Amino acid sequence: MAMSETLPTSEPVKTSEPGAVMRLAKMLTRDRFALVAAIFLVIVVLCALFGPALLGDAATAQNLRGRNAPPFAFERGWLFVLGADALGRPLLARIVVAAQNTMMVAAGAVVFSMTVGATLGLIAGYAGKTISQVIMRLADVIMSFPSLLLAVIVLYILPPSVTNLIIVLAITRIPVYLRTTRAEVLEIRERMFVQAAKVMGASHLRIIFRHILPVVAPTLITIATLDFAFVMLAESSLSFLGIGIQPPDITWGLMVSQGRPYLTSAWWLAFWPGLAIILTTLSLNLLSNWMRIALDPMQRWRLEGRTKSDKAGETSNG
Amino acid sequence: MIQLIRQRTLASFLSLVGLIVLVFFLSRLTGDPTNLFLPIDATQEMKDQFRALHGYDDPILEQFGRYVWDVLHLDFGDSVRRARPAIGVVLEAFTWTLRLALITMTLVTISAIIVGSLAAFRAGGFFDRFASLLSLIGASAPDFWIAIVAIVIFAVTLGWVPTSGTGSVWHWILPVGVLFIRPFGLIVQVVRGSMITALSSAYVKTARAKGVKNTPIIFVHTLRNAMLPVITVMGDQAAALLNGAVIVETIFGFPGVGKLMIDSILQRDFNVVLAAIMVTAIAIFIMNLLIDMAYAALDPRIRY
């Protein structure tokens, strides 16, 4: 009996595994784009959390002499670095404050739709055929509604409050999570390790929470990141059309809409909030791409071993 | 195939029923429907008259029956503002939107497949990185913002193209260009990923062992397989175009169904809004059906 079967040399094993958070942070530093995106998103989240408390007054203080003040004029102070709007309010302060509503609607909708969608998807994937069919047809119904139109009519009939906006956006996104979760569950529950758990006598709850959910979770988080960008754009569009968030509340989409009449005379009113939107969604997309690899144990080495393979590539080219 | 059509039609029919019921109850149960149909400054007398005329005092189930009956006949009532059947107004606008969507989608499909395939063929190369970044930015951009920035640059500052209307080919450039960006960005990414998978598949190895040339390997062997996931995304994007045209149409003053809907909402012309939603929904159902059929046509393993 040969006991000396050695581990393949291509897979070195560290004696102590660093914590999961540390490992992710380390992998993040390997991807420059993802790192910048993550830092930007942290700033946006900080703005959303603390912006209204710190700059709430500055963002609403009208200053008629500074109406449509151009950007990069520093004599009024750093808050006016991006210029001022039609009522002379500093754009930078308004963008920072508007981050809160923008983030809140998107985060609310994403959390809502992910929770409901993933739960229904788990049930549809794990339960019997009838329940699964009912849930899937329901998803089909939602999917075949034109989502923006649905939002338009619902917000036309109901008052456009933050809560209603979140619910409308969330409902249209539920099928995305539902279908993904169900498809993954259907595949995972046939995998051998789930069968192995069954043979050991594992309960349904144990199989779902210990074996299926951890495998589905990274996919869901990746989709949620991407979806956050999508929902943000949808909210901005609705606010831009005037049926989303109503003044005096502000979001980035609403700010673009408010700047639209001054396009030809003061482009910066609509430009900066639009840039905030595009940078945030771009960061979310970049981070989502990175996560797709980082959260997959089969692909993780691509990031962990990045420096090594770069070197190997250099020698082969040289 | 026939079973597929039957199954899809049934699902679509259920969805339509859901939509009809939703709209009815939302409009009747959340307040007085006369407020939805009449202008805000309508007098009490007008309201009473309107209510009696349309039977809003009748029991709710009777109203629902009448409403369903009318919808089944595509009778959404008259447009309050235009004094002609709402459905006519909508269909007229819809042809414009359909043209816009078709032109955009054709351009998106052709260019996304070419760019995505080229990026995949030299994955990791300069063109790939450039295309990936470009498509990522495209997929992240809010269309209303792109639209107004485009107006400032191309229409106002440079004066190359008109800002709104449908008069000439020039009028189409900005709306199509703006609508193009997001689906293009998304589809390039899908085509690229899907082509990379297909190019590394075993049957490509066989083709190379058979001595097949590179061009047919890419365009005959790989592309058809790679198109399968792309088609699904294309369907979603085409639906999103019928949807998202709302923004672009509004900004560019394009007389499509999206602009019509927003105008009608602002003018409180509820019959038109209803008709527009139904027509768009039906169009999306038909398109989903076409997508499923294309899928089955491309992949012989799929039999419904």
Added chain:
Amino acid sequence: MADHLLEVRDLSVRFHTAAGAVDAVKNVSWHLDKGETLAILGESGSGKSVSASAIMNLIDIPPGEIVSGSILFEDRDLLAISAEEHRKLNGKRISMIFQDPLSHLNPVYRVGWQIMETMTAHGRSRDEARKRARELVARVGIPDPDAALEKYPHQFSGGQRQRLMIAMALALKPDILIADEPTTALDVTVQAEVLALLKELQAETGMGLLLITHDLGVVAEIADRVVVMNAGEIVEEGTAHEVYHNPQHAYTRKLIAAAPGKGDMRSGGSERPVLLEARNVSKTYGDFTALENASFKLHAGQTIAVVGESGSGKSTLARTILQLEAPTGGEAFWKGRNLFDMPSKELFGLRRQMQMVFQDPTQSLNPRMSVFELISEAWAIHRDLLPKPRWKERVEELLVQVGLRPEHAKRYPHQFSGGQRQRIAIARALALEPELIVCDEAVSALDVSIQAQVIALLGRLRDELGIAFLFIAHDLPVVRDFADDVIVMQRGHIVESGTAEQIFNRPREAYTQALLAAGLDPDPDVQAERRRQRLQAAV
């Protein structure tokens, strides 16, 4: 004029991976003559397929890099010619067929078109190509060739798909056919047919056949000469007879020793009480009958092997008894209690007494759990078995018992090799101290030498712990010296059952005899003798 049809000289290929540069083959030299069959024998990771890929220009550069060497074919160095010149040779002068024909055929095109493409790619007209494709499909033994040309790959069986691949490869009567593990995924009877077809076609066309395989039996059946590879290097070379009967290198000797089916057969083991009894167990899926009236008795500590080809219902039998599938008929008694109508609470208690080891350990171990978590999960489910403070100690004990080290408990499945993973799966099964372990093709995904080690481990556990085994396998030699009793299954029915000695030495049923005859002995002389007898029987 070159001495040989094809000659590989001093070939070294390196792959640049994320984990660093890997030398896939180092200074490999061999040659192939006209009408000859050369086998390259090696286990996974030995680099046995790399030279073939180099011949066909199928190595992607980068990440691959040809460090040194030349491949001579008709006075030309295939490593020096342009891609276009190479393309003109591929499929026309040198052809290749692969393992797993399903994924190597394009799923969205008709097979007729794919066969014709070999010819149209080299300038034949479509009409000519169509005529020849029909001829070829008929020649490789596909029924109703006209209809077959219009079908898609998924509409054929595994064996038929490999025949179609052969038809595609031989369309232009190449001088050389490279076959990379052509029969690995096929049932033994189908494997024998495909190998026979290859031999016939070789005799017709006089082509040189290069066969890449891990299977000594395939070498014995078909090869004239053999090259043995290990870790990227050729360790031995010679005629098939020489290499088998007089191996020079230690690795070759180890490989030959590991070939199953040569030890003493076991006998008896039925004096102990009955542990499990199946009576007329049936399972249908809609109209399809996967299992019909299967009955057997398993005694404590006994090993029963269930053998059959794909679709024989052998796995269904195991899965139905373990209640992974609901039975549609029959009864199964565990120590006298009927498993099929037992309250779920009682069944839960019995679960721990019967455990299972699956075919592919890569899939049967949750990739996100550490070895400690994987093994201790058993006690998290059956809480009364072992108090939590003792888990660590017991996991380490079990790891040592299956031949791993205690410190492996912290690692994750992907950090182990296939054989080691299967040991982890066995340790997990042992955690519940079962009386029965069901092995569903537990060793068929492993290399021969690893396979021998795992079977030795199972044998030791059987002797030390008195565990009974239900051993599902498609490979007869593997069960020959491991099982007490053997059950042979075909299309959902038990064809024959008896002691290992009875089944192997005195098979009664024609199907069992056919199965045994189709199995390949690693000894070339034995296979030569069998071929002679087959030929006589045919005449």
